[in-house]
Amino acid sequence: MAAQLTLYYGCMFSGKTTALIQHISALNLKSNELIVLKPASDNRVSSSHITTHDGKKHACLIHDANMDLNEVITPYTKLIAFDEAQFFDKTFLFDVKKYLLKGIDFVASGLDKDYLGRPFGLMPMLKTIATNQHHLKAKCEHCGSDAEFSYRKLDNKVLMLVGGKEYYEPRCQECFNNI
Numbered sequence: 812m813a814a815q816l817t818l819y820y821g822c823m824f825s826g827k828t829t830a831l832i833q834h835i836s837a838l839n840l841k842s843n844e845l846i847v848l849k850p851a852s853d854n855r856v857s858s859s860h861i862t863t864h865d866g867k868k869h870a871c872l873i874h875d876a877n878m879d880l881n882e883v884i885t886p887y888t889k890l891i892a893f894d895e896a897q898f899f900d901k902t903f904l905f906d907v908k909k910y911l912l913k914g915i916d917f918v919a920s921g922l923d924k925d926y927l928g929r930p931f932g933l934m935p936m937l938k939t940i941a942t943n944q945h946h947l948k949a950k951c952e953h954c955g956s957d958a959e960f961s962y963r964k965l966d967n968k969v970l971m972l973v974g975g976k977e978y979y980e981p982r983c984q985e986c987f988n989n990i
């Protein structure tokens with residue numbers, strides 16, 4: 812079977828990182844068969860772990876412009892997982908395609924929309940090559956419907972404002988556009 816790219820995407824608080832960690836755990840890989848990456852820009856909570864909002868974590872490597880994936884991949888590598896996929900740069904996409912062809916599976920989680928509801932970073936491109944996609948939803952803070960938007964509660968125009976419930980709340984499309 813050809814290698815798979817599985818994508819968990821949705822708004823903030825939709826359980827993306829939790830789904831990513833569950834996906835990894837269910838495979839029961841040996842530690843040398845798995846590489847977990849997160850982008851250098853996500854400094855939330857811990858620098859060497861991916862962390863969910865409810866406190867689950869998994870050890871990982873920081874991926875930045877200087878990192879050569881070729882140097883961390885070994886003949887044992889079976890799966891590469893990456894969190895906050897929207898923040899990875901375009902050159903990483905070439906690596907994903909390259910190593911999929913070499914039989915290494917990928918699993919990623921990320922925000923598909925930024926705080927203005929626009930396609931976010933690398934996500935649209937990852938969606939075009941993903942073999943499995945899971946659209947996760949949160950619960951709208953206002954009406955309780957399925958939420959797929961991350962509403963920013965403060966007036967700050969920085970695109971990469973990383974944070975939790977102090978900055979963001981999940982909203983459905985109607986509440987996102989009308990409140």
Ligand SMILES: [Zn+2]
Binds near residue numbers: 951954955983987
């Ligand atoms: Zn709503």
